[in-house]
Amino acid sequence: MTSFAATLFDGQNAARWPVRVSASGDDLLVEGEFDALRIPRAAIVPDAPVPGVPRVLRLRGGGAIETRDHAAVESLWPAQSALARFAFRMESSWRAAAGAVVLIAAAVTFIIVVLLPGAADEVADRISMDAERSLGKYAFGSLEESFLKPTALPEAQRDELTQKFASFVADDPDGRNYQLVFRSAPGPNAFALPGGIVVVTDDMVKLAKSDSELLAVLAHEIGHVRGRHALRLLLRQSGVFVLVTALAGDAVGMTILAAALPTILLESSYSRQFEQDADDEAFAHLKRHGYSPQAFADLMRRLQAAEKSRTDDERFFRYLSSHPVTAERIERAEAAAR
Amino acid sequence: MPDVRSADEGISQFEFTGRAGDYFRIWIVSLCLSLLTLGVYSAWGKVRKRRYLYAHTRVAGDGFDYRAPPLSILRGRVAAVVLFGGIALAGHFIPLLQVLLFVLFVVLLPWLVVASARFNARNTAFRGITFGFDGRLGEAAAVFIGIGVLVIVTFGFLYPYYRRKRAEFVVAHHRFGATQFTADIPTSAFTVIYLMAFLMLMGTVVLSIVGVLGALALAGMSGRDEAPAALSVLPMIAIYAVYLFIFAYIRAGTGNATLNGTLIGPIRLRSSLGAWSLAWLYLSNALAIIASLGLATAWATVRMARYRAQRLVLVTTLPLATLAGAADSSANATGSEVSDLFDVDVSL
Numbered sequence: 001m002t003s004f005a006a007t008l009f010d011g012q013n014a015a016r017w018p019v020r021v022s023a024s025g026d027d028l029l030v031e032g033e034f035d036a037l038r039i040p041r042a043a044i045v046p047d048a049p050v051p052g053v054p055r056v057l058r059l060r061g062g063g064a065i066e067t068r069d070h071a072a073v074e075s076l077w078p079a080q081s082a083l084a085r086f087a088f089r090m091e092s093s094w095r096a097a098a099g100a101v102v103l104i105a106a107a108v109t110f111i112i113v114v115l116l117p118g119a120a121d122e123v124a125d126r127i128s129m130d131a132e133r134s135l136g137k138y139a140f141g142s143l144e145e146s147f148l149k150p151t152a153l154p155e156a157q158r159d160e161l162t163q164k165f166a167s168f169v170a171d172d173p174d175g176r177n178y179q180l181v182f183r184s185a186p187g188p189n190a191f192a193l194p195g196g197i198v199v200v201t202d203d204m205v206k207l208a209k210s211d212s213e214l215l216a217v218l219a220h221e222i223g224h225v226r227g228r229h230a231l232r233l234l235l236r237q238s239g240v241f242v243l244v245t246a247l248a249g250d251a252v253g254m255t256i257l258a259a260a261l262p263t264i265l266l267e268s269s270y271s272r273q274f275e276q277d278a279d280d281e282a283f284a285h286l287k288r289h290g291y292s293p294q295a296f297a298d299l300m301r302r303l304q305a306a307e308k309s310r311t312d313d314e315r316f317f318r319y320l321s322s323h324p325v326t327a328e329r330i331e332r333a334e335a336a337a338r
Numbered sequence: 339m340p341d342v343r344s345a346d347e348g349i350s351q352f353e354f355t356g357r358a359g360d361y362f363r364i365w366i367v368s369l370c371l372s373l374l375t376l377g378v379y380s381a382w383g384k385v386r387k388r389r390y391l392y393a394h395t396r397v398a399g400d401g402f403d404y405r406a407p408p409l410s411i412l413r414g415r416v417a418a419v420v421l422f423g424g425i426a427l428a429g430h431f432i433p434l435l436q437v438l439l440f441v442l443f444v445v446l447l448p449w450l451v452v453a454s455a456r457f458n459a460r461n462t463a464f465r466g467i468t469f470g471f472d473g474r475l476g477e478a479a480a481v482f483i484g485i486g487v488l489v490i491v492t493f494g495f496l497y498p499y500y501r502r503k504r505a506e507f508v509v510a511h512h513r514f515g516a517t518q519f520t521a522d523i524p525t526s527a528f529t530v531i532y533l534m535a536f537l538m539l540m541g542t543v544v545l546s547i548v549g550v551l552g553a554l555a556l557a558g559m560s561g562r563d564e565a566p567a568a569l570s571v572l573p574m575i576a577i578y579a580v581y582l583f584i585f586a587y588i589r590a591g592t593g594n595a596t597l598n599g600t601l602i603g604p605i606r607l608r609s610s611l612g613a614w615s616l617a618w619l620y621l622s623n624a625l626a627i628i629a630s631l632g633l634a635t636a637w638a639t640v641r642m643a644r645y646r647a648q649r650l651v652l653v654t655t656l657p658l659a660t661l662a663g664a665a666d667s668s669a670n671a672t673g674s675e676v677s678d679l680f681d682v683d684v685s686l
Contacts (some may be wrong), residue, residue, distance in 0.1 A: 012467070014515065016659070051363070052356070056403055062663055090371075104373060
């Protein structure tokens with residue numbers, strides 16, 4: 001026969017009565033410093049057990065019997081909700097706690113590594129062409145204010161390049177209006193903004209030995225625009241809140257994105273995958289227009305050599321810091337040229 | 339025969355007997371299952387965590403009992419998410435709705451305070467007697483909106499008065515069984531605390547300006563054209579340290595004033611929270627939580643509960659056993675849960 005020590009609270013007064021409780025048929029026999037009570041077991045609602053917390057048997061009318069004897073209560077009322085039993089077992093075990101830590105770490109990692117980038121790409125695909133254009137325009141405005149100076153290239157050279165570029169991008173399948181912009185900035189550089197503004201620095205124009213080399217690097221930038229790589233990178237780094245607002249087409253969300261875009265373009269580097277995608281796009285585009293991807297390999301080699309010899313601190317605005325070039329990429333260009 | 343009814347007369351120290359390791363397991367299982375069930379389990383987890391913390395908060399030989407049904411809490415959470423999430427989402431398309439959301443929140447605030455206090459009180463018991471909260475919506479509106487507007491109109495000058503009225507409203511409408519609480523908070527208590535906090539803040543600002551200017555002048559005399567980096571960092575650290583202390587000072591001061599001004603029939607409470615100890619707890623808890631990537635949260639909760647209990651004493655002129663219970667009606671969780679979502683501080 002089960003019997004356990006407990007405290008009775010009668011629900012009438014805040015008195016505590018130390019009692020001994022035992023099962024007697026369908027009743028609980030409660031004995032203390034008063035006439036023994038018989039309480040029908042059906043009139044008692046046991047709580048859900050929590051490790052380290054006394055069991056509370058709630059009585060009809062507001063009183064309660066409290067005991068630390070989990071085992072005795074468990075043997076009298078074994079039928080509890082499966083959820084409570086499961087939680088109790090987990091909460092009692094250090095091994096389960098360690099498992100929970102691992103699971104949480106895995107879930108958080110999954111959210112950060114898989115779910116958020118996936119959601120970011122999904123959102124990037126859904127942003128309208130109009131929104132992309134205004135985002136690019138806004139970002140270009142703030143870049144002009146902070147980094148870019150007017151070009152010093154002769155007008156004739158610029159006109160010629162602009163014309164070549166225009167026929168180079170005339171057949172865009174996504175309907176973007178690409179626009180080539182010459183600016184002066186420290187070092188050889190080229191980058192494209194969402195919407196199709198392609199910026200090339202004077203030094204980059206000078207570094208290119210031929211128009212086909214320059215078009216090769218511009219084709220690569222156009223590849224980034226087509227793949228919406230800047231948008232993807234930006235959305236991946238901006239967290240859930242911005243994702244939701246961007247998806248809803250919210251003006252505040254778009255402004256936050258546009259404000260962060262220049263920094264992302266200048267400071268973060270594209271992933272290997274983005275570079276490869278942009279390269280493939282560029283090589284195909286070059287070939288379609290009768291240029292050889294070899295030009296790309298040549299320019300990249302020269303760019304690498306040029307950057308190695310530079311000693312200044314302006315890593316911020318270097319082509320190779322935002323577009324890591326590997327021997328592998330140069331090889332792929334040469335393979336595409338063959 | 340020993341008289342159990344008189345055994346608990348006099349002074350009784352609160353104590354917290356929970357252990358960080360035990361609480362950690364309940365906490366981490368709750369977090370894990372909540373994550374796996376996309377938040378549904380959080381209602382059950384909340385009740386289980388709270389039951390542990392309440393049961394280990396003990397006075398006069400017994401712990402507190404938290405009785406909230408998880409399903410009520412879940413219902414409240416779903417209602418809160420649907421209501422506020424729905425309006426917030428709709429606000430993306432119809433900006434006017436965002437204004438409406440704000441107005442709705444302001445109008446709902448008194449109801450949230452009253453409903454959540456009622457829910458929590460009804461679901462908390464000590465020695466088989468449940469607490470209760472009978473605050474009226476009209477009075478809550480007068481305090482939270484009426485005096486709240488006065489605070490804005492007077493540029494914050496009436497803020498201490500607002501906080502005292504708020505505390506009095508919450509305290510005075512609680513009851514333990516049939517015993518009504520009364521609030522006896524000295525008129526000047528909150529004013530003095532906030533005035534001191536304001537003076538400390540002003541003093542720090544002035545001192546750090548003087549300090550920076552002085553150091554700049556020194557650097558200038560020693561012929562260096564650039565100030566050392568420490569100059570910009572040190573005042574920032576000093577100011578954050580003072581913010582932390584002021585925050586702890588206000589929490590300790592207002593907490594003590596409120597608890598010490600709480601009368602429950604023959605019972606008085608004696609709270610002696612210290613600003614320095616609280617500041618240290620806040621700082622060390624925050625550092626530990628950051629360093630452990632959040633795992634130390636349970637340990638921090640237990641530490642704080644232990645300190646608060648250590649600093650709380652119950653004094654009664656009559657045996658606790660003479661306090662009578664009262665009949666109670668059913669509870670409704672929505673108020674508590676909506677206020678949980680927005681972290682409205684309605685605790686004592």
